[in-house]
Amino acid sequence: MVERELERAKNGDPEAFSGIVRSHQHRVYNLALRMLRDPDEAKDATQDIFIKLHSRLKNFRHSSRLSTWVYRVATNHLLDQLRRAKRERTRRINRPWKEVTHLRNDPRSEDPAVVVNQEEVRQIVGEAVDELPDLYRTVIVLHYQQGLSYREIAEILGVSPRTVGTRIHRAKARLRSRLDPVWRGGGIDGGK
Amino acid sequence: MGGNKHCDRLRPHLEAFLHDELKAEIREQMAEHLDVCEECRKECEEMRFLDDVLFSALTMESSPSGLTEEILRRSNLIRENPPERDWVRRDLLPGMLGSGLVSVLTLLLGVILWSGFLELSGILDPLEDAIIPWFLQPVAGLWEVPPDVWESMGAKMVLDALGPWIQWVASLASIGGVGLAIICLMVTVPFWWRTVKATS
Structure with missing residues (x-):
């Protein structure tokens, strides 16, 4: 079914291509949003990624699954965009982690009775993920948000599954050091 | 405690263990080790907790309305008016x-x-x-x-x-x-x- 749709899309059938867009755009947009941290940029990047996929569809050789190829093109595009933005020094990297700083300085956070609501937890963790280096953020998002296995991520990034594991491990170590003060302060129940 | 030797050998695989990425043999060893090593078990619980936090925090958001249509409109435009391709970049x-x-x-x-x-x-x-x-x-x-x-x-x-x-x-x-x-x-x-x- 997917194969047939893909062949039709490769032959220029707009209906078939729209099927591919519809089945992948949600995931690609969310990946872009988490990587670029800006809804407008994520929207533009998603469009650019699909335009790129559209123009390269004829070159797709079935050596990997379609979804893997879509993720690979998307990831490369987003990492390139981040690299370019860094070069131009227009990105707001090293943005202060204001929510966590705020919680740490908040006298209430010393009080174990204070429970940070779920939305706040999401925001705090999201900010911590945003601050990870691009390569670490990529694997974290692909694994935890997109639900991909080490092997799938490895195929997308062109590295070994072991490298993926190492990157996830290092990323989590950074996250733990960032988040520890928050849940040690009583904000989040860390089961400790 | 399961002994430092086992801890040193198995702890690097904790992450993969949690994500079900270990081969059956090492997975078995890890499970047995966690039964007896309190320190590694605690480490594992902390990792699992962070996993849960990450899974619940990094959820998908709904994509903007009209995004699919916009992509299709642009790709149709390109198909109808393919850009002239220079053999050599000017x-x-x-x-x-x-x-x-x-x-x-x-x-x-x-x-x-x-x-x-x-x-x-x-x-x-x-x-x-x-x-x-x-x-x-x-x-x-x-x-x-x-x-x-x-x-x-x-x-x-x-x-x-x-x-x-x-x-x-x-x-x-x-x-x-x-x-x-x-x-x-x-x-x-x-x-x-x-x-x-x-x-x-």
Whole structure:
């Protein structure tokens, strides 16, 4: 079914291509949003990624699954965009982690009775993920948000599954050091 | 405690264990180790907690309305009006032509400069006439370092001292000019590569 749709899309059938867009755009947009941290940029990047996929569809050789190829093109595009933005020094990297700083300085956070609501937890963790280096953020998002296995991520990034594991491990170590003060302060129940 | 030896060996695999990425054998060992090692179990629980936090925090958001339609509209526009594809990127053209010209000139200059030395060594480069175009032949003599100049620089002495190796050295000498040209040609490779990438 997917194969047939893909062949039709490769032959220029707009209906078939729209099927591919519809089945992948949600995931690609969310990946872009988490990587670029800006809804407008994520929207533009998603469009650019699909335009790129559209123009390269004829070159797709079935050596990997379609979804893997879509993720690979998307990831490369987003990492390139981040690299370019860094070069131009227009990105707001090293943005202060204001929510966590705020919680740490908040006298209430010393009080174990204070429970940070779920939305706040999401925001705090999201900010911590945003601050990870691009390569670490990529694997974290692909694994935890997109639900991909080490092997799938490895195929997308062109590295070994072991490298993926190492990157996830290092990323989590950074996250733990960032988040520890928050849940040690009583904000989040860390089961400790 | 399961002992430090086991901890050191198995702890690096905790992450993969949690994500069900371990091979059955190590997975079994890890499960057994966690039953007896409180420290690793605690570490595992902390990792699992962070996993839960990450899974619940990094949820998907709904994509903006009209995104699919916008993508399809743009891709249809491109299909209907495909952009003209240049075989050569215009912005790279001056660099490519410039470096190509430098390569050719260096090749000619190299051959001309070395030809006096080749004459001195008794091996006149048979390629010289073939490489230097007819319209440059009359002026080639102006640039050529003549054999007597080479001799005054001690080239003859060096050639005599080399004795049996003279043929070999002379053949290397003829490579000198060509070598320079090859280096210049290599300089042009990035330009061509960028062009190929940009147009494919």
